[in-house]
Amino acid sequence: MYFPSYRMRRLRQSRQMRDLVHETDLLPDRLIYPLFVTHGNNVRNQVDAMPGCYQLSINNLVEEAKEVRELGIPGVVLFGIPAEKDEAGTEAYDDEGIVQMAIGALKENVPELLVITDVCLCEYTSHGHCGIVRDGDVDNDVTLEMLSKMAVSHAEAGADIVAPSDMMDGRVAAIRASLDGEGFSNTPIMSYSSKFASAFYGPFREAAESTPEFGDRRSYQMDHRNSDEAVRETLLDIEEGADIVMVKPALPYLDIIYRIKQETKFPLAAYNVSGEYSMIKAAAEKGWIDEKRTVLEALTSIRRAGADITITYHAKDAAVWLKEK
Numbered sequence: 001m002y003f004p005s006y007r008m009r010r011l012r013q014s015r016q017m018r019d020l021v022h023e024t025d026l027l028p029d030r031l032i033y034p035l036f037v038t039h040g041n042n043v044r045n046q047v048d049a050m051p052g053c054y055q056l057s058i059n060n061l062v063e064e065a066k067e068v069r070e071l072g073i074p075g076v077v078l079f080g081i082p083a084e085k086d087e088a089g090t091e092a093y094d095d096e097g098i099v100q101m102a103i104g105a106l107k108e109n110v111p112e113l114l115v116i117t118d119v120c121l122c123e124y125t126s127h128g129h130c131g132i133v134r135d136g137d138v139d140n141d142v143t144l145e146m147l148s149k150m151a152v153s154h155a156e157a158g159a160d161i162v163a164p165s166d167m168m169d170g171r172v173a174a175i176r177a178s179l180d181g182e183g184f185s186n187t188p189i190m191s192y193s194s195k196f197a198s199a200f201y202g203p204f205r206e207a208a209e210s211t212p213e214f215g216d217r218r219s220y221q222m223d224h225r226n227s228d229e230a231v232r233e234t235l236l237d238i239e240e241g242a243d244i245v246m247v248k249p250a251l252p253y254l255d256i257i258y259r260i261k262q263e264t265k266f267p268l269a270a271y272n273v274s275g276e277y278s279m280i281k282a283a284a285e286k287g288w289i290d291e292k293r294t295v296l297e298a299l300t301s302i303r304r305a306g307a308d309i310t311i312t313y314h315a316k317d318a319a320v321w322l323k324e325k
């Protein structure tokens, strides 16, 4: 059946008609908001390259978290900025580390907000790499011990979900075994299963103060030219016990999101990273694009590709805009 019997424009003629047949829903209840927590009191440092994002001390983090919850956003991902960095990233697995304290404060003050924690050493090491460096490269197996300790300390502090983002081999299995061994068999792992070595992380490294001092992350994060490998990485993490898998970044990797969802049917998170955010913010500030429409279109496209959950710095704005609709 072709034109003129069929006219595709028939179902597009009014907003009500378009709403009736729309295929993809975008709701705040599938968004996660990333937050940066730092030592001190009453700190609220704006991140230059990420307008609208701040390094917050715990008291301000709690206020921010209440706002997030009131907007209908179910959870946050926490990143910590330690008091001191060292070779072994010690504060990462310290019971009184910044993230561990922040989890306690959030669970006490906003108990129904899901607290997801980033499990990775890069914010805590003096060299800025995601693990322990030996002979100029990150030592995989030694790093697994630190990551496991870190995940357990987050669970002990009350984290609802732990999210390893380091890209070491075998980390999901190591973390699962440690959590189970310490009585946290109910703590889910959201694994950054296909995380690409990406230029789009630039602004985050300013926010988290985690730029590597030498070299780059290409010996552990994935090559952006690969897609089959993303499927293998994800299947391995699933075998090791990942409960939720992830694709990161999101917008330049919609094909990967689509593929992973089709091939695994696992709960899938997509991380709409700092560079994706900053590009929209910068263009909007210049008046070159309409921020609201661009953000909602971008987030819808991530969902349409197959993501169940989207981690995004736009979450708060999007939640407000989605209510206005």
Ligand code: PBG
Pocket: 118, 120, 122, 130, 165, 166, 200, 201, 202, 203, 204, 205, 217, 272, 273, 274, 275
């Ligand atoms: C830590 C980590 C990074 C991001 C999330 N966790 C940075 C990196 O790998 O360099 C990036 C998030 C973003 O750009 O928004 N390993």
